[in-house]
Amino acid sequence: MRRYWDRFKWWSRRLGRSIQAVVITVLLALVYVIGLGLTRLGAELFSRRYLKLYSMDRSKGSLWVDAEGYEANRLDRQF
Amino acid sequence: MTILGISCYYHDSCAALIHDGRVVAAAQEERFNRDKYSPVFPIQAVNYCLQEAGLTIYDVDEITFYEKMYLKFERTVLSHLAGYPFTLRNFLDTMPLWLKDRLTVSATIEDELSIKRPVRYVKHHLSHAASGFLLSPFERAAILTVDGVGEYACAAYGSGSGTAIELRKEMHYPHSLGLLYSIVTAYLGFRVFSGEGKVMALAEYGEPSFLDEFRKIVHARSDGSFELDTSYFSFNRGDRMHNRRFEKLFGSPRPPGEELNDRHRNIAASLQRLTEIVLIDMVRHVARESGEKNLCLAGGVFLNVTANSRIREESDFQEIFIQPAAGDAGAALGAALYLYHSVLGNPRMPSLKSCALGASFSDRAIQVLLRNRGVRFRAMESDELVAEAADRLAAKQIVGWFRGRMEFGPRALGNRSILAHPGDPEMKDRLNLIIKHREAFRPFGASVLREHMAEFFEQDWSSPFMLFIARVHAAKIDAIPAVVHVNGSSRIQTVTSEENGIYYDLIEAFRERTGLPMLLNTSFNDSEPIVHTPEEALRCFEDTDMDCLVIGGYLVEQ
Numbered sequence: 001m002r003r004y005w006d007r008f009k010w011w012s013r014r015l016g017r018s019i020q021a022v023v024i025t026v027l028l029a030l031v032y033v034i035g036l037g038l039t040r041l042g043a044e045l046f047s048r049r050y051l052k053l054y055s056m057d058r059s060k061g062s063l064w065v066d067a068e069g070y071e072a073n074r075l076d077r078q079f
Numbered sequence: 080m081t082i083l084g085i086s087c088y089y090h091d092s093c094a095a096l097i098h099d100g101r102v103v104a105a106a107q108e109e110r111f112n113r114d115k116y117s118p119v120f121p122i123q124a125v126n127y128c129l130q131e132a133g134l135t136i137y138d139v140d141e142i143t144f145y146e147k148m149y150l151k152f153e154r155t156v157l158s159h160l161a162g163y164p165f166t167l168r169n170f171l172d173t174m175p176l177w178l179k180d181r182l183t184v185s186a187t188i189e190d191e192l193s194i195k196r197p198v199r200y201v202k203h204h205l206s207h208a209a210s211g212f213l214l215s216p217f218e219r220a221a222i223l224t225v226d227g228v229g230e231y232a233c234a235a236y237g238s239g240s241g242t243a244i245e246l247r248k249e250m251h252y253p254h255s256l257g258l259l260y261s262i263v264t265a266y267l268g269f270r271v272f273s274g275e276g277k278v279m280a281l282a283e284y285g286e287p288s289f290l291d292e293f294r295k296i297v298h299a300r301s302d303g304s305f306e307l308d309t310s311y312f313s314f315n316r317g318d319r320m321h322n323r324r325f326e327k328l329f330g331s332p333r334p335p336g337e338e339l340n341d342r343h344r345n346i347a348a349s350l351q352r353l354t355e356i357v358l359i360d361m362v363r364h365v366a367r368e369s370g371e372k373n374l375c376l377a378g379g380v381f382l383n384v385t386a387n388s389r390i391r392e393e394s395d396f397q398e399i400f401i402q403p404a405a406g407d408a409g410a411a412l413g414a415a416l417y418l419y420h421s422v423l424g425n426p427r428m429p430s431l432k433s434c435a436l437g438a439s440f441s442d443r444a445i446q447v448l449l450r451n452r453g454v455r456f457r458a459m460e461s462d463e464l465v466a467e468a469a470d471r472l473a474a475k476q477i478v479g480w481f482r483g484r485m486e487f488g489p490r491a492l493g494n495r496s497i498l499a500h501p502g503d504p505e506m507k508d509r510l511n512l513i514i515k516h517r518e519a520f521r522p523f524g525a526s527v528l529r530e531h532m533a534e535f536f537e538q539d540w541s542s543p544f545m546l547f548i549a550r551v552h553a554a555k556i557d558a559i560p561a562v563v564h565v566n567g568s569s570r571i572q573t574v575t576s577e578e579n580g581i582y583y584d585l586i587e588a589f590r591e592r593t594g595l596p597m598l599l600n601t602s603f604n605d606s607e608p609i610v611h612t613p614e615e616a617l618r619c620f621e622d623t624d625m626d627c628l629v630i631g632g633y634l635v636e637q
């Protein structure tokens with residue numbers, strides 16, 4: 001009897017985990033498709049600078065930019 | 080004052096502890112959980128560091144983390160925004176990691192360590208810079224850091240003076256030398272993080288015939304900055320970072336395990352040459368801008384020993400210091416050092432002479448293990464042990480050498496090493512095939528007595544952490560074939576009695592017997608992380624064809 005109970009617990013735990021993974025994946029997909037999609041649309045319309053991470057500028061003389069955010073009084077922040 | 084530094088979640092997670100004005104301990108989590116380049120929270124490494132200092136977690140005053148996760152997350156979101164809608168798969172793969180660990184790092188630290196302490200977040204390249212400069216022997220120096228990517232920065236430079244560090248300029252993602260090296264490493268069929276060294280070794284067998292092709296995707300400026308042509312890459316779009324356009328230029332990628340051909344070798348050679356050219360331009364620019372005489376380097380790119388050596392020879396700097404754990408493991412230590420010195424103003428500690436910052440085991444513990452396992456062994460005094468090991472090495476036996484504290488960083492430097500005769504022409508193949516089970520084209524390093532270096536090599540400088548190569552005198556190549564790479568150079572560690580007394584004595588005893596002031600030195604492992612405990616050393620010894628094992632004060636034979 002105990003063996004069946006253990007097996008039941010193992011299977012239900014596994015099932016629970018699978019359902020959890022599917023729910024998280026679906027939610028994340030929605031966040032991506034809708035959330036990021038709308039953000040992208042907003043950026044396309046109002047502020048293209050948010051889309052420039054991979055853009056290039058061959059006319060730039062140097063790619064070195066001023067180093068920022070290294071002040072010691074910002075150590076308690078994650079940004 | 081006790082400060083705990085932590086790095087984790089990408090690769091090579093690590094903990095480091097500063098206590099009573101010195102670095103008490105530093106170790107990578109992979110050595111404990113036996114998962115190579117383990118990215119998980121380094122709880123075992125933290126526990127070890129505390130144990131080494133005789134402290135508990137409640138004695139820790141401050142905790143530092145080696146980067147700012149929110150900034151990194153911002154870059155990730157911008158990357159998906161730019162790649163929308165083609166990055167969905169990558170988004171689904173990585174977001175759970177962000178939500179579970181990375182964005183909640185302060186809560187994770189609290190949970191894992193069971194204490195509430197404010198965490199100080201030091202930016203990634205500042206952590207690298209601090210790890211390079213604050214342990215260097217220089218009162219003031221220029222600093223250059225180059226890696227894959229931190230938050231946004233992929234390279235940064237500035238200078239250090241006393242306990243102060245100022246980073247002045249940086250270069251941003253995706254224009255990254257480390258990233259390019261990793262992309263090509265994957266393209267050539269090797270694993271990212273572990274395969275870069277293989278590409279560097281492979282490069283010596285090829286010709287840089289693809290340099291023009293690389294110049295099409297890396298638009299370099301004369302100041303060492305450069306722009307990656309992003310149209311050759313597909314960031315966050317699946318398993319591969321290169322795209323079809325890249326394949327048009329270089330041909331199809333090499334599936335892992337497929338035979339290497341001249342095209343692969345030439346691509347590796349071209350990538351290596353380009354890396355060196357860009358780095359030398361960067362270093363020259365930093366020299367001009369800083370006006371300093373000495374240079375500190377940090378970041379994973381400076382594990383590239385071939386490039387380091389060209390920098391050393393071709394730059395205008397008088398002295399160069401590279402911290403032994405130049406990659407992200409070292410950044411855990413760097414973040415703690417930055418807080419300790421640069422923020423809290425504590426005076427500098429003596430420069431780092433030895434990287435033996437890991438665990439050691441008493442002879443008593445080792446003896447109990449050997450007895451429990453029914454292993455036959457002989458107890459010996461240090462001088463007897465040295466003489467016996469030197470005899471065996473001179474007789475071309477392969478010796479496992481496990482003594483003292485484990486090394487910090489990717490190299491074994493005479494405490495967790497497999498040692499062999501550098502003059503045996505068959506030794507390279509024997510070691511590669513029988514013990515290390517690795518690619519035949521990878522060379523072995525040498526541990527050389529510092530004062531005898533010039534007898535065998537064209538260079539005469541210190542390289543205590545095996546981060547440079549030296550050219551072997553043409554007339555001496557045949558004397559040490561097992562440690563000479565195809566280009567006539569050797570990756571070398573210079574050894575002094577001050578840094579590692581018994582290891583020095585062993586090489587000296589070997590010199591008396593053979594006339595060679597060096598030993599072939601490779602890390603004590605067989606494709607797993609370097610051995611950490613006596614149990615692991617014994618298991619590796621039993622599983623391979625090493626002839627004998629020196630473990631603490633004991634000699635074990637097969």
Ligand SMILES: [Fe+2]
Nearest residue numbers: 226378379407
């Ligand atoms: Fe890094």
